[in-house]
Amino acid sequence: MKVCVVGSGGREHALATVLRRHHEVVVTPGNPGIPGSVATPATEIDADLYVIGPEAPLVAGLADELRAAGKLVFGPGADGARLEGSKAWMKEVLVAAGVPTARHGTFTEAEPAFAFLDTLDGLYVVKTDGLAAGKGVIVTTSLEEARAAVLDYLSGDAFGDAGRTLVIEEGLTGPEVSVLAICDGTNAVALAPAQDFKRVGDDDAGPNTGGMGAYSPVPVADQSVIDAVMNDGV
The missing domain is CATH 3.30.1490.20 (ATP-grasp fold, A domain)
Incomplete structure (x- = not known):
């Protein structure tokens, strides 16, 4: 299977690395540190599956455009992405x-x-x-x-x-935890929680960034936390 990963950050680097274990992978636009990066737009790449990472192309309707062309896409359409947009x-x-x-x-x-x-x-x-x-x-x-x-x-x-x-x-205080879920419109399955460190400096200091790094699993997010998020929020 040929997979096209859309994006250029650490998230897309990780996705491409895992997908490449079993599939041919191309990344657009990627970056010099991601093997298989190309400048060709996703709509001009012939792939079996498209995995869209960043919010901006999702909000702009890239997933909808690809699906309209009969492509298999992992990522919400513009309506769903509006929650982030x-x-x-x-x-x-x-x-x-x-x-x-x-x-x-x-x-x-x-x-x-x-x-x-x-x-x-x-x-x-x-x-x-x-x-x-x-x-x-x-x-x-x-x-x-x-x-x-x-x-x-x-x-x-x-x-x-x-x-x-x-x-x-x-303002709310306490540890920040991200619980992501994969949803087909009817059913939702939670992924392992992650904790993102967004502040630019050590000890959670300085302005926010797009993310300085994240790790998973998160010790403070046990199954009861996941269940609460899924029951109350998803």
């Missing part, structure tokens, strides 16, 4: 479905955003609504820094149109 819309879905989530507000103007920040208890989370390569989140105990982020986001100076709508959340 719009944090504001994702929050609406969570609330409507009764899924537990942090107290939050969505804003397109500064003054209402500032007023909401004033209601929080001292840990502030400011997020771009749109995609920002994993960097569009500020977690801070400084009200001044949170207000500055609001202005930077809404003006478009920080992340362009991705930040002109923003989501503010109450």
Whole structure:
């Protein structure tokens, strides 16, 4: 089987490495550290299976385009990817479905955003609504820094149109765990939990990145945690 992996990061490097054990693999656009990288767009590559890693091409509808051409694709269509592509819309879905989530507000103007920040208890989370390569989140105990982020986001100076709508959340404390599930639209199967370290510095310091590294399994995420996520969130 020939597999086309779409992406250029560490995630795609890992996917390609595992898939290459049993299949022919090509990666687009890849990077110099990933064997089999090509510049050819996925839509111009003839493969038996397409595995799409990054959020941006999923939100843009690449999976839909490939499926429309009769291709076998691992990855959600644009409708499903919207959960990642719009944090504001994702929050609406969570609330409507009764899924537990942090107290939050969505804003397109500064003054209402500032007023909401004033209601929080001292840990502030400011997020771009749109995609920002994993960097569009500020977690801070400084009200001044949170207000500055609001202005930077809404003006478009920080992340362009991705930040002109923003989501503010109450800060939550505790270990962060990612539980991913594979779903066919009816059934869902959980993968092993992972813990992502997003801050640029040691000891979880500095601004967020797209991810400095992750590991799995996660000792704090036992089966009871997985069951709770699957029952309440998936």
